[in-house]
Amino acid sequence: MAQAVAIDGRQDFITTKGRQISRLKCDDDSIAGAVSQRACVYCGARVVLNPITDAIHLVHGPIGCASYTWDIRGSLTSGEDLYRNSFSTDLKERDIIFGGEKKLAAAIDELVAKYSPKLVFIYSTCIVGVIGDDLEAVAKAAANRHGIEVIPVQSSGFAGNKAAGYRAACDALFRLTAPATPAEAALVGKDRSINYLGDFNLAGEAWIIRDYLAQVGVDINAVFTGDSSYGELKKATRARLNIIQCAGSMVYLAGRMEEAYGIPYMHVSFLGLADTADSLRRIAAALGGGSLSERAEELIARETAKVQPVIDGYRAKLAGKKAAVYVGGGFKAISLIKQFRELGVEVVMVGTQTGRKEEYETIDSLVADGTVILDDANPSELEKFMTEQGADLLVGGVKERPLAYKLGRAFIDHNHDRKHPLSGYAGAVNFAAEVYTTLCSPVWRHAKMGGDLDG
Amino acid sequence: MADLKVAKSVSENPCHMCMPIGGILPLKGVEGAMVLIHGSQGCSTYMRRTMAEHFNEPVDVGSSALNEKGTVYGGGENLKQALDNIRKVYDPRLIGILTTCLAETIGEDIERLAAEYLAERGLADLVIVPVSTPGYGGSQADGYYLALRRIVAALAQPTPRHDKINIIAANVSPADIRELKRLLAAMDIEYTLLPDFADTLDRPYSDHYTKMAPGGTPLDAIRAMPGAAATIEMGVTVPPALSPGQLLADEYGVALHRLPIPIGVAATDLFLRTLREITGRKVPAGVLAERGRLLDAMIDSHKHNFAGRSVIFGEPEMVYAVTRTCLENGVWPTVVAAGGAGGEAVSLFKDVLAASPEPSYFLSETDFAEIRFRSAAAGANIAIGPSDGRYLTEKEGIPLVRLGFPILDRMGGQRILSVGYTGTANLLDRITNTLLDAKHHTYRTRIYDEFYKGRRLNLAPAQAR
Ligand code: SF4
Numbered sequence: 001m002a003q004a005v006a007i008d009g010r011q012d013f014i015t016t017k018g019r020q021i022s023r024l025k026c027d028d029d030s031i032a033g034a035v036s037q038r039a040c041v042y043c044g045a046r047v048v049l050n051p052i053t054d055a056i057h058l059v060h061g062p063i064g065c066a067s068y069t070w071d072i073r074g075s076l077t078s079g080e081d082l083y084r085n086s087f088s089t090d091l092k093e094r095d096i097i098f099g100g101e102k103k104l105a106a107a108i109d110e111l112v113a114k115y116s117p118k119l120v121f122i123y124s125t126c127i128v129g130v131i132g133d134d135l136e137a138v139a140k141a142a143a144n145r146h147g148i149e150v151i152p153v154q155s156s157g158f159a160g161n162k163a164a165g166y167r168a169a170c171d172a173l174f175r176l177t178a179p180a181t182p183a184e185a186a187l188v189g190k191d192r193s194i195n196y197l198g199d200f201n202l203a204g205e206a207w208i209i210r211d212y213l214a215q216v217g218v219d220i221n222a223v224f225t226g227d228s229s230y231g232e233l234k235k236a237t238r239a240r241l242n243i244i245q246c247a248g249s250m251v252y253l254a255g256r257m258e259e260a261y262g263i264p265y266m267h268v269s270f271l272g273l274a275d276t277a278d279s280l281r282r283i284a285a286a287l288g289g290g291s292l293s294e295r296a297e298e299l300i301a302r303e304t305a306k307v308q309p310v311i312d313g314y315r316a317k318l319a320g321k322k323a324a325v326y327v328g329g330g331f332k333a334i335s336l337i338k339q340f341r342e343l344g345v346e347v348v349m350v351g352t353q354t355g356r357k358e359e360y361e362t363i364d365s366l367v368a369d370g371t372v373i374l375d376d377a378n379p380s381e382l383e384k385f386m387t388e389q390g391a392d393l394l395v396g397g398v399k400e401r402p403l404a405y406k407l408g409r410a411f412i413d414h415n416h417d418r419k420h421p422l423s424g425y426a427g428a429v430n431f432a433a434e435v436y437t438t439l440c441s442p443v444w445r446h447a448k449m450g451g452d453l454d455g
Numbered sequence: 456m457a458d459l460k461v462a463k464s465v466s467e468n469p470c471h472m473c474m475p476i477g478g479i480l481p482l483k484g485v486e487g488a489m490v491l492i493h494g495s496q497g498c499s500t501y502m503r504r505t506m507a508e509h510f511n512e513p514v515d516v517g518s519s520a521l522n523e524k525g526t527v528y529g530g531g532e533n534l535k536q537a538l539d540n541i542r543k544v545y546d547p548r549l550i551g552i553l554t555t556c557l558a559e560t561i562g563e564d565i566e567r568l569a570a571e572y573l574a575e576r577g578l579a580d581l582v583i584v585p586v587s588t589p590g591y592g593g594s595q596a597d598g599y600y601l602a603l604r605r606i607v608a609a610l611a612q613p614t615p616r617h618d619k620i621n622i623i624a625a626n627v628s629p630a631d632i633r634e635l636k637r638l639l640a641a642m643d644i645e646y647t648l649l650p651d652f653a654d655t656l657d658r659p660y661s662d663h664y665t666k667m668a669p670g671g672t673p674l675d676a677i678r679a680m681p682g683a684a685a686t687i688e689m690g691v692t693v694p695p696a697l698s699p700g701q702l703l704a705d706e707y708g709v710a711l712h713r714l715p716i717p718i719g720v721a722a723t724d725l726f727l728r729t730l731r732e733i734t735g736r737k738v739p740a741g742v743l744a745e746r747g748r749l750l751d752a753m754i755d756s757h758k759h760n761f762a763g764r765s766v767i768f769g770e771p772e773m774v775y776a777v778t779r780t781c782l783e784n785g786v787w788p789t790v791v792a793a794g795g796a797g798g799e800a801v802s803l804f805k806d807v808l809a810a811s812p813e814p815s816y817f818l819s820e821t822d823f824a825e826i827r828f829r830s831a832a833a834g835a836n837i838a839i840g841p842s843d844g845r846y847l848t849e850k851e852g853i854p855l856v857r858l859g860f861p862i863l864d865r866m867g868g869q870r871i872l873s874v875g876y877t878g879t880a881n882l883l884d885r886i887t888n889t890l891l892d893a894k895h896h897t898y899r900t901r902i903y904d905e906f907y908k909g910r911r912l913n914l915a916p917a918q919a920r
Contacts, residue, residue: 006544030496030520033537035544040497062556062590063466064473068501070843085824090466091591096560106464126495126557127591130526158495158521158557379515380544380666398504403513406664447660 006380007034014374014381021364026355026375027163035378037326037399038353040157042125043069044165047416048249049121049153049172050083051075051200051225052233056117058087060104060135061125065157066090073416074202078227082115091127101133108142108150119230120150121172129156149230151175162328163248163354170253173224177236177257184237188261191238193221194287197254197265198246198331201226202416205423209270212424216284216296224250237261243268243283248329248354270423271335272342272431273304273311303425314432315344321439324349324391326377326400327414330359336395336414337366343432348389351377379403393439408447410438467824468846470768471794472861474588476502477598478553479516480626480860482584484650485606486671487548489541491517493534493565494555495526498590509861509868510629510656515666517541519558526561531568538572542581545666548674549582551602556590582674584609594795595860596770599626600690600697603649607699610674611707614682619645620733621680621709623699625689625716625772626860629657630872635717638727638875642736647676647683649699657869681707685733687726689716692771692793692800716772717874718882719780720749745876752880753784756887761785763890764813766830766847768840769859771796777839777858778807780879786886787811789833792818792826827851837890854889858882 012025030036042059046069050057059066066088077083089107091100108120120142124135135152143150155168179185194213199206206226213220221239222232242254242265254265266286268279277300284292323345325336330352337347350363351374363373372385382403386394393410394400404411412434414422420434421427475492479502482490492499499518506514519537521530534552541550552565565585573583586605588598603623622639624632632653639646654670680686686709688700693713695701703709712733717726723746727738753760763786767777771793781788788811791804796819808815816829823846830838831851838844838855842863847853862868873882 007540029522030518031536031540032519032533033491033517033540034520035515035517035541036496036520037500038496039500040495043497043501058465062473063469063471063594064476064498064501064556064590066466067469067472068505070468071846086468088466088469089464090469091556093589093591096556096591103464110463110465126497126555127560130557130560157497158526159523161496378544379513383664383666399500399507399514402507402511405511406513406658406660408660408662448662452662 007031007378010034010381013376014372017364017367017371017373018369021361021373024360024373024375026357026360029161030376034376035380036376037378037397038376039162040126041159041161041165041168042123042155042157044162044249045123045153045155045169045172046165047073047200048166048169049225052119052228052230053077053083054080054117054229055083055119055121056087056111056115057083057085057121057123058089058107058111059123059125060089060100060128060133061091061123062127063088063090065125073200074418075200075226076204076207078207079229082117087111096127096131099131099133100128101138104133104135104138105142108138109145112146112148118148119176120148121153122150123153123155125155126157129159149176161354166249166354167252170250170256173233173253174256176233179237188237189240189263191221191240193219193239194241194243194283195222195224195236195239196220197224197242197244198250199223199226199423200246200416203419203421205270205421205427208421208424208426212280212299213283215299216280217292218283218287224253237263239263241265241286243279245269245331246329247331247359248356269331269335271332271427272339273307273425273428274338274342275335276424276428277304307425307429310429311342311432314436315342317436317440319344321345321392322348322390323393323395324382324386324389326351326382326394326396328353328397330355330363332414334359334362334366337363339428339431342428343435345393345435347371348391349374349385351375383407393435408444410441410444412438466822468822468843470792470822470826470843471594471596471770472505473556473590473595474593474598474601475553475555475590476505477595477626478551478586478588478602479506479514480599480652481603481606481650482551483514483655484652484671485549485677486673487667488551488671489515489517489545489547489549489667490551490553491519491534491537491541492553492555493519493530493558493563494521495557496520498555505861505863508863511866511869512656512658512668514656515545521557526557529561530558530563534563534565534568535572535575538583547667548580549584551584551586551606553586553588553598553602555588559587559589559592582609594770596626596772596795597697599770600693600699604697604699604702607649607677607680607702610677611681611703612678613707614679616684617679617682619647619679619683620730621683621686621700621703622646622648623686623688623690624648624650626770627716627773627874628869628871629653630870631874631878634872634875634878638742639730641739641742642727642730642734644730644734644736647680648672649677649680681709683709685710685712687712687714687729687733689714690772691715691803692775692796694798694800715779716776718776718879719783720746720753720876720879721783722776722779723874723876723879742876749876749880749883752883756883757785759887759890760883762894763787763837763886764789764833764835766790766792766826766835766838766840766844766853768792768794768826768838768844770794771800773859774840775804775807778804780882781839782807782811784883784886786837787813788815789813789835790816790818790826790829792821794821795819823847836893837886839886854893856885856889
């Protein structure tokens with residue numbers, strides 16, 4: 001069944017459980033004309049860095065790149081909100097011909113005068129990569145002029161896919177967090193606290209986890225990058241452990257920090273009851289166990305007792321339903337499969353925009369035989385497999401929603417602009433409630449009648 | 456009216472989008488058409504996201520997915536492969552190719568590539584419309600009209616005179632498109648409406664889904680536009696070089712009437728009067744009754760509206776129509792921002808605003824930081840425009856009436872009806888009720904603070920009120 005896709009070259013990106021997962025193609029460029037759901041390098045970099053609340057995020061490029069990304073994420077702040085603006089050098093034809101470096105420098109000057117930031121990110125976009133503006137030089141000069149940090153993000157849209165943007169963001173973060181003096185270098189790994197990587201504080205999710213860990217007795221030093229500030233990130237290398245939630249975007253940074261500073265890292269997930277409990281246990285154990293582990297068990301028992309009955313209530317209503325998953329990263333897909341299992345919903349199709357080989361192997365080990373697994377899907381494939389596999393529901397982002405609805409199927413938003421948290425115990429209840437709200441809505445009864453009075 | 460020029464090197468919260476997204480819209484209103492963006496993957500994904508959220512519809516747009524190699528050595532192969540794949544999956548009768556800033560900067564010659572492709576594949580029936588829409592070359596409004604003009608240029612053929620008239624629609628909502636059709640039907644007029652995304656971008660739910668949305672202006676109808684008696688183009692702010700109506704006038708001698716979008720009494724009157732003049736048909740009693748109802752609505756709400764001081768922003772053509780509607784109702788415009796409007800359009804706005812008894816700022820190259828600053832200084836109390844204006848609500852407490860494209864934070868962008876007498880009454884109600892809402896929210900506290908302060912200090916304020 002997976003063979004019958006319309007576009008040549010797409011066959012290798014699709015498999016069914018039971019076939020050889022190791023042959024699945026991923027982390028490759030999209031095929032021209034395939035209407036990919038993916039974005040660009042700039043997009044990847046921007047989503048990762050944008051939640052840094054007190055930074056100026058300046059997009060060096062034509063206006064479009066900035067207007068499509070103005071405040072579109074649900075990352076919340078507890079302090080400054082400079083990050084919610086979208087600054088652009090708004091390059092015009094003559095800048096393309098004569099180069100945009102002067103304009104960029106002037107833009108930084110104006111923004112520094114107006115906002116006195118400590119940190120400025122400048123993002124390169126497609127045409128900047130082509131006209132060859134020297135961001136590094138402009139950044140350095142501006143940093144010297146103003147005595148602040150100006151960090152270029154090499155995110156030309158065409159130079160790879162979204163995953164390349166994640167790496168560009170991690171490079172910028174690695175640079176930002178590097179100890180600047182011997183005195184600071186001496187503090188590396190010396191704090192009791194840990195860093196939390198790959199949570200963007202969508203709808204306050206990082207706050208939920210910070211609170212759990214505080215109850216266990218673990219302090220979070222810096223979050224990368226949800227609700228983080230320049231000052232917090234500057235002290236990031238003092239932490240003794242990095243935990244990573246969104247691996248796709250952050251494992252590269254964690255690797256570099258381990259290599260450079262010897263800070264170990266571990267993967268966690270706070271999506272769903274099982275993963276949340278498991279992560280809390282493993283964090284406590286990694287930090288020495290003992291009373292930490294005891295408090296973790298107490299927290300798990302207390303919170304589980306609170307939410308399990310609620311979730312069981314939903315579970316009873318969802319029995320026998322089937323779900324399709326098409327999300328950005330592999331980490332999210334894996335968590336969703338487990339979370340659906342907690343709800344008694346079977347996942348029959350699963351795919352991602354930027355999943356990695358190891359993640360697809362994990363996915364393969366989790367799903368039932370016959371499940372379709374695919375990388376970088378397009379609307380036509382989503383339609384085909386949702387229908388063929390009999391999925392009642394799709395999890396995805398904004399672009400996928402109308403397609404699911406047009407096919408008369410339920411939909412769950414797992415995107416960057418969501419307004420309710422999906423992490424931790426509170427998030428697990430929200431998720432279950434949303435699945436219930438969409439799958440069990442009375443509208444489907446009427447929709448089944450299609451366009452005809454007599455059904 | 457004061458004029459303002461601010462020299463700035465940075466745009467702070469953009470107030471318009473780029474050319475290619477504007478170009479997608481008209482192509483989505485042509486029967487059997489598909490769109491391909493020549494550039495890297497991100498642009499088309501962002502544009503699809505914006506459109507999917509505004510219309511609440513699947514919006515499929517292909518990308519040639521240019522990568523490093525294509526950027527260095529030319530993207531011709533990518534483009535041709537993309538065309539192959541688009542044809543395979545969607546089987547379109549027309550493909551519009553829109554360039555991005557990337558393709559333009561590396562100097563892609565899409566005209567040549569398209570011709571080569573058709574010849575190489577031996578495709579006699581497929582129409583390819585290449586449109587050069589560099590992201591740095593203009594705003595979405597420019598992209599919209601340029602794509603329309605190229606569609607007409609590619610298809611139009613010498614045609615014997617016939618009775619249909621051409622209507623070129625501005626970027627209004629699918630509901631507006633349906634309303635225009637209803638008015639034309641009420642007057643018993645035969646027409647070619649371009650673009651027609653009434654169904655393609657707002658399709659009814661049915662038990663059957665097809666990849667290509669049914670509907671859109673038929674290709675043959677576009678081919679025959681040169682035989683029409685006249686063209687009515689909603690495009691008073693559009694430079695002639697981008698105007699499809701101008702092309703039909705210059706090359707085929709079709710009389711051109713450039714009118715504002717029919718929002719407001721005067722503009723709707725003008726639209727119907729022009730239709731009457733061209734076709735000799737009557738405006739039926741039912742439509743005149745709608746006019747009467749609009750006047751009734753205007754009178755009912757005039758005092759409330761007179762308290763309105765508006766900020767109007769968005770695409771020039773829509774902003775122009777809304778500004779006139781505000782002026783008709785005493786909702787005096789304080790800040791008018793028509794992103795990308797230039798040349799003659801600027802003087803057009805200045806003329807209109809000169810009629811206002813109160814001062815107003817006109818901004819053509821601007822951003823939301825500027826709009827916010829001006830609006831606060833002028834004491835504006837209502838904003839009218841697309842969703843990004845919610846920033847004004849959040850920062851300055853100026854409530855927003857959502858209108859135009861895109862509406863990303865509310866349901867039903869595709870169903871907002873504002874054209875014709877009925878649509879105008881609709882819009883006016885939304886404006887008036889927003890003003891009333893704000894008033895009712897604050898009048899107790901305001902009056903208490905102003906007139907009661909200091910007395911009966913022994914009572915808690917809550918009880919005193
Ligand atoms: S121009 Fe390039 S960087 Fe900007 S949105 Fe498009 S693909 Fe991304």
